[in-house]
Amino acid sequence: MVITGNNTEIYQKIKTALDKTEAIIIGAGAGLSAAAGLAYDNTDTFNTLFPGYHDRYGLKTINEADFYRFPTPEEQYAYWVKSIAAIRYGYPPGKPYLDLYRIVKDKNHVILTTNTDGQFIKSGFDPEKICFPQGDLSFFQCSIPCTDERYSNEQTVKQILSHIGDNDFSIPTADIPRCPHCGSPLVPNVRMNKIFVxxxxxxxxxxxxxxxxxxxxxxxxxxxxxxxxxxxRIIRYEFEFLFMMRKYAEMIRINLNVIEISLIHEEDRAAVIQGDLGPILNKLAEGY
Ligand SMILES: [Zn+2]
Incomplete structure (x- = not known):
């Protein structure tokens, strides 16, 4: 069934499902980080986190900048290190993530997320219980790649940033991080193209x-x-498939813009909720 609007009905439906479940599989996409203020498709968020990038490159959103080819490697790395520092290390744990943690921390749960921003880990979730098929911004990888190794990048990123000012759009060429095995440049270990480790x-x-x-x-x-x-394909279709294959499972989908018709809408054991994750999770967290 699709539920819109009526808040009491929404909370009751989710709370009942949470109370009786024995195993929760959380699937989280960009909408959860957007509710935490990290809106990857929002111009204001981009301009706040990356001042000057709109004027200089015409970029409007994080999604756009992540796939933009900067004119020089030094400018590309300046964006990458600023982005990793701001999004992965600088941004605090978001309220919706902290609320979600309060809701499920004492319940049997695992997480599948496409978000590479580390919000789950920052909010207290056990990294062992999280599957991140799109990677995590806190790692670099070889750009060839000559190995499947990942490299924690926090110190490297901070060191490079210490050599540039807020108004610089390039890093020194000598600061481009290099693979310890083959000397090729290191790049963020997130799924951007086919070299993703x-x-x-x-x-x-x-x-x-x-x-x-x-x-x-x-x-x-x-x-x-x-x-x-x-x-x-990674969460939405996978969850629909796994849910339909399990007769006793329930499913709750919460999204700000649920507009597509799906098979699960026909199921009484599924609730598709059109609503804002921030207030919904907060209200539920208050009840736990
Ligand atoms: Zn290499």
Whole structure:
């Protein structure tokens, strides 16, 4: 069923599902980070985090800048280090994530997310229980890549930033980080193109599958939060499939703009809620 508007009905529906579930699989997309203020498609967010980039390059959103080819490697790396520092390290844990943690921390749960911003980890969730198939901004990888190794980048990023000012749009050429094995430039370990080192991330699907196996036959809840249509194959379609295959599972989809018709809308055990994740999660967290 699709639920819009009536808040009491929304909270009751979700609370009832949460109270009786024995295993929760959370699927989180960009909408959850947007509710936390990290809106990747929002011009104001971009201009606040990246002053000067609109005037200089005509860029309007983080999504756009992430796939923009900067004119020189030094400018590309300036954007990357500023972006990693602002989004992954500088941005505080968002309220919707903290509320979600309060709601599920004592419940049996795992997470599948396309978000690379580390918000789940910052908000207290156990990294072992999170599957990040799109990577995490806190790592670099070789740009060839000559190895599947990932490299924590916090110190490197901070060091490079210490050599440039807020109004600089390039880093010194000598600061471009290099692969310790082959000397090629290092790049963020997030899925941008076909060089993405995905092996360490894809291996986390084993954890997800083990969870599904271990909870077979139990009351399972698929809780899908802010998942849009950028990469629907990863969470949205996967959750619909897993849910439909499990007769006793329930599913709750919360999205600001639920407009598509899906098979799950026909199911009484599924609730599709058109609403704002911030207030919904906050109200639920107050009840736990
Ligand atoms: Zn290499």
């Amino acid at each position: 995905e092996k360490p991330w894809i291996e986390k699907y084993d954890m997800l599958n083990d969870f599904l196996d271990a909870n077979r036959g139990k009351k399972m809840l698929f809780l899908e939060l802010g998942v849009g249509f950028n990469t629907p």
